[in-house]
Every structure is written in structure tokens, then in C-alpha cells.
Amino acid sequence: LRETYENHHRVIITDDALKAAVELSARYINDRFLPDKAIDVMDEAASKVRLQTYVPSPEMQEIKDKINEVNNQKEAAIASEAFERASELKTEAAALQEKLDELVEKKQKKQQEIQLLVTENEIADVVAMWTKIPVKKLKEDEKARLLKLEETLHERVVSQAEAVTAVAKAIRRGRTGLKDPKRPIGSFLFLGPTGVGKTELSKALAQAMFGNENAMIRVDMSEYMEKESVSKMIGSAPGYVGYEEGGQLSEKVRRNPYSVVLFDEIEKAHPDVFNVLLQVLDDGHITDSQGRKVDFKNTIIILTSNAGASNIVSPKHLGFGAGNDEKANYEKMKTDVMDEVKRMFKPEFLNRIDDIIVFKQLNKDDIRQIVEILTLQLSKRCKEQMDLNLDITEAMKDYLADKGYDEKYGARPLKRAIQTELEDNLAEALLAEKIKASDTVKCDVKDGKVIIEAEKKKAARAVKGKSEEGAVPKAAKKVVKAKAGNTATKTAKSRKTTKK
Structure with missing residues (x-):
């Protein structure tokens, strides 16, 4: 041809x-x-x-x-x-x-x-x-991208080395052809308390593999708590309302076959929903209500659950305060969490998942690293949207880390702290015209009070100083004028005397 x-x-x-x-x-x-x-x-x-x-x-x-x-x-x-x-x-x-x-x-x-x-x-x-896949991702050497996957993920995900390594290894297995070609690229069950990076790792994985963090389909499983909600996932049966619209999951994956599919809080779903997930995890496809085959073999399946979160948060399991070995504590905590997961989910479901990953609780040093990432993102937004150059001091970052640290809730309070302590004060300064576009704004904290002020331009001050040095003071000008007037008067009197 x-x-x-x-x-x-x-x-x-x-x-x-x-x-x-x-x-x-x-x-x-x-x-x-x-x-x-x-x-x-x-x-x-x-x-x-x-x-x-x-x-x-x-x-x-x-x-x-x-x-x-x-x-x-x-x-x-x-x-x-x-x-x-x-x-x-x-x-x-x-x-x-x-x-x-x-x-x-x-x-x-x-x-x-x-x-x-x-x-x-x-x-x-x-x-x-x-x-809808970026051209550069098709041309790029995928081997190099997979080899540096851990490094790429750690640019956004703080700590959680075990989780990042496990995900990267499973992805490499899937892309090198060692897995069943009919199954998804990888399937993971993320366990851990809120605010430890489960969703952020999913977004980072979408960015690394598919070129865009928006290449993630998020399914909130709390919407599928009833038996009838299965039809929302794959579409209504013929003769029912919404038949022509297709299912919420099947239609999204059919339109975006290269994406990360995140099933959030999987334990809240009805048992019949798990039957659909079993087919996805095992066969790599589902058939929607209109008889169309929706392929999942180029997706990454991530399921999150708060199962066993109490074992992660509870100090008696971790033993950090007692000074015990952190690794041993983590392994014991992981064993306790897995026991609870096995009681909650059926064996046929767990056996179809590539890896079950338990996320660690974040400590204060981890929160301080997250402050660096979030403040850098804020600085970029201010520069792009308002042409403001933020100068956030180390004292301010330490203050935000102290305000946003919560052992139970992870990094979520930190985002609220940045909003209330930094973004709100920036907004008030903008409205009061204390700062304006093209200013370099110093964000500092003194005596527990946040200070937002525009830094004065040194060059302008230097020029002003030079002009003041070269200028003649007003008082000196008056003296010169007075002397000139007296001299003129004396000259006129001398001329009159000569004439006489």
C-alpha cells in the first residue's frame, strides 16, 4: 500500500x-x-x-x-x-x-x-x-524516564521513600513487558492517615508518566455506597434514564485511555462495585452499558483507604517517644495495618493488586521541606499572575512549619496555615496598595506577627541621594540673594556720591 x-x-x-x-x-x-x-x-x-x-x-x-x-x-x-x-x-x-x-x-x-x-x-x-498524549512523550527515551522515576517523584513527594520506590519498581515491571499485557500498567493500594501524600503521589505519577498532572481520573467512592450506584460507573441499562450518556468511569477512561485512575476511600464503596474493580484489575477492561469495550491496560490504578489509620497515628504502635528503632516500628505498624486490611477486604481483591503501600506519618522535618515546596509554588503564582517578587525569609518558613505541623493530620493544616498567615496578609496588602505590581515583597515574622512590606529600591535611593548632594539648600539660596541685594544697594549709593 x-x-x-x-x-x-x-x-x-x-x-x-x-x-x-x-x-x-x-x-x-x-x-x-x-x-x-x-x-x-x-x-x-x-x-x-x-x-x-x-x-x-x-x-x-x-x-x-x-x-x-x-x-x-x-x-x-x-x-x-x-x-x-x-x-x-x-x-x-x-x-x-x-x-x-x-x-x-x-x-x-x-x-x-x-x-x-x-x-x-x-x-x-x-x-x-x-x-491526546504530548508528542514529546512519544519521542522521549522511555528507558531514561523510567530509570529516574524515583527522582522525579521525590521532587513533589516528601519522605515516603518506601512508597515511591515500590511504585517506581512496579511501573518499571509493567513497562518492560514483564507483566501480563492485558492488565493495567500498575495497581496499588495506598494506606495511611490523611495528609501524608497519597493523592500528591498520584498526581506526581500522572505528571511523570503522562506529562500532565491533570491526566488523573479521580473517583470518590463515597458516591458509590448503594447497590444501584454501579450503574453510575459503567452506565445505565437500556430503557433507563441516562443510558445514552454512558458511565462516569467508563466514559472518562474511554476518552482518556492514558491516565492515572484514583479510587478514593475504597472502603466506602458497595460490595457490588468491587466486582467491577475485580474485572478491571484482572482482565484490564470493562464493557459499558452500550456494549463498548473500555480498555484499562494503559492506565495506572490507585486505590486509597484509611483502613488501619489508627495504627499509624497511635504512638503506642510507633514508639517514637520511647526512642525505639524507627524501621522496626514501621514494620510492626505495617503488619498491624495489613491485618486490619485483610479483615476488611476479600482475598480475591487483595491478590489482584500489584502492591499494597503503607505511608508513614510525617514528622516536623518533613513539614519543613513541604513548606519550601509550597512557598515556591506561591512565589511562582504571584510572579505569573500579579508580577510580584516574593522574598520569604527563613524565619517566616519556620513560623509556617510550626503553625502547620499536626502529627495526626499531616500536611493539610500546613496549607491552611499558608493561606491564613501568608496569602490573606498578601491580599490585604494588595487591596490597601501597600504593595503593587513589580514590587519585591518581603514576607517576614517578628514577635509572632507577620510583616508584609515592599522592599525599597536601592538604586532609586542612591540617585536621590546624589541629586540632594548636588543641590543648593533653600536657606543658602536666600543668603546668596540677600548678599546680592546689599551689594547692589551699596553700588547705587556710591554712584550718587560721585555725581554730586
Whole structure:
């Protein structure tokens, strides 16, 4: 078929393009079959290359604009019965059209001499357009990205080394082909109290794997507590309201097949919902109410639960205050949590999950690191949205860490502390016009009070100082004027005496 499409589009399709069309379509386009989808990708890429040659040059576009302008003037002249002027404009338009035809003919001859190539880059562009995956992610060396996955995740997730390592290892197993190709890339059960980074790790994973943290489908399982709510997930049965709309889960995954699917607070879901999840985890697909197969093999499944959270928060299990070995305490706490999880979930459900990860409780040093991340994000927002340069002192960061530290609730109180102590004061200073765009704003704390003030510009002060040094004081000016007046009076008197 290559020769047929080459002759039709008048292009040359390279061997790499053919190989990329098969590999990328097989990997990323799931709702169609080979060889049909590979042929369509090749056809669209070839037509895209050919259509780029039909874009007029700036000179041709300028002549077209002139022709339109002359034609408008000609019509206006005819309407005002200025027929001689209309005849002149008609001749001018004909000359411009002739010049345009010559340029078009030259361009066509030149294009016939140039061989238009369809390469793997054009194939990747088409696949990216169809699947909504950034082109650079298709071209990037995935091996290098997977090898540095822990480093990438730790840029956003503080502490939780065991969780990050376990996720990275499971993802590498899935992408190297060691897993069942029909199952999702990875499936994890995240356990731990609130505010320790379960959702943040999910967002970081979406950013690292799919190029955007918004490539995450979040499903709140508290909405699926009733038996009838299963229809919300895969769609209503024929004859019921909402049949044509599709399911909340199936429709989102069908439209975004490359994403992280987060099932939040899984223990709140009705037991019938687990039957759907079993099919997703085992077979890698579900069939919606309209009979369409929704593929999950390119998704990452994450389930979060607060099961066993009391064992994580309880000091008697951790023993930090007693000074015991932290690693041994963590292992004991993990064992206690797993015992509770086994009582709560069925064995067939737990056996289908790749890894069960228990998140540690955050300490004060972890909160201080999170302060650095959150204040940096705030500084970027202020610079992009209001052109403010924030200078947040170390004392202010320590103050926020103290205010936002809560052993039971993790990092969530810290976000509230930044809002109330820093963002609210910044908003008040902006409204009171104490600070304005392009200012460097110093955020400090003294005696337990937050201080927001614009730093004075040293350069302006220096210039002002120089001008003051070179200026003559007003008092000195008055003295000089007075002396000048006295001298003039004495001179006038001496002249009168001489005349006499």
C-alpha cells in the first residue's frame, strides 16, 4: 500500500514511518484494529505533509490582499458611477492576478523538484493528536524516564521513600513487558492517615508518566455506597434514564485511555462495585452499558483507604517517644495495618493488586521541606499572575512549619496555615496598595506577627541621594540673594556720591 499512498499524496513514506505507524498505533490506539488503524495513521500523516505545501508564501498572501482591496474599490467606483476609475481598477486587478498566477506556477514547479518525506515525527504528531498524549512523550527515551522515576517523584513527594520506590519498581515491571499485557500498567493500594501524600503521589505519577498532572481520573467512592450506584460507573441499562450518556468511569477512561485512575476511600464503596474493580484489575477492561469495550491496560490504578489509620497515628504502635528503632516500628505498624486490611477486604481483591503501600506519618522535618515546596509554588503564582517578587525569609518558613505541623493530620493544616498567615496578609496588602505590581515583597515574622512590606529600591535611593548632594539648600539660596541685594544697594549709593 505504500506506493499507492505515495502516488496519491505525491510524497515519500520512509521505512521508519511505516514501522512507527504500526508500533505507535498498536500501542496507543486501542479502540481500533490493525492493519486498519496503522493505514489511517499513515494516510493522515501523508496528507498533513502535502497540505503544508499549499500554504501561500507571504508575498503571495500580500498580492491576494491587494487584489481583494482593488476589487472592493472597483465595486465602490461602479456604485458611484465612476466608470473610468472602475476600468482602471479592473486593469490593475488583472495585472495583480497575472503576477499571482506566475508565483503559484513557480512554487508548484519548485515543489515537484523537492521530495516531501513522511517520517516518524509526522506519524507521532498524528498519534498524539488522536490520543491526546504530548508528542514529546512519544519521542522521549522511555528507558531514561523510567530509570529516574524515583527522582522525579521525590521532587513533589516528601519522605515516603518506601512508597515511591515500590511504585517506581512496579511501573518499571509493567513497562518492560514483564507483566501480563492485558492488565493495567500498575495497581496499588495506598494506606495511611490523611495528609501524608497519597493523592500528591498520584498526581506526581500522572505528571511523570503522562506529562500532565491533570491526566488523573479521580473517583470518590463515597458516591458509590448503594447497590444501584454501579450503574453510575459503567452506565445505565437500556430503557433507563441516562443510558445514552454512558458511565462516569467508563466514559472518562474511554476518552482518556492514558491516565492515572484514583479510587478514593475504597472502603466506602458497595460490595457490588468491587466486582467491577475485580474485572478491571484482572482482565484490564470493562464493557459499558452500550456494549463498548473500555480498555484499562494503559492506565495506572490507585486505590486509597484509611483502613488501619489508627495504627499509624497511635504512638503506642510507633514508639517514637520511647526512642525505639524507627524501621522496626514501621514494620510492626505495617503488619498491624495489613491485618486490619485483610479483615476488611476479600482475598480475591487483595491478590489482584500489584502492591499494597503503607505511608508513614510525617514528622516536623518533613513539614519543613513541604513548606519550601509550597512557598515556591506561591512565589511562582504571584510572579505569573500579579508580577510580584516574593522574598520569604527563613524565619517566616519556620513560623509556617510550626503553625502547620499536626502529627495526626499531616500536611493539610500546613496549607491552611499558608493561606491564613501568608496569602490573606498578601491580599490585604494588595487591596490597601501597600504593595503593587513589580514590587519585591518581603514576607517576614517578628514577635509572632507577620510583616508584609515592599522592599525599597536601592538604586532609586542612591540617585536621590546624589541629586540632594548636588543641590543648593533653600536657606543658602536666600543668603546668596540677600548678599546680592546689599551689594547692589551699596553700588547705587556710591554712584550718587560721585555725581554730586
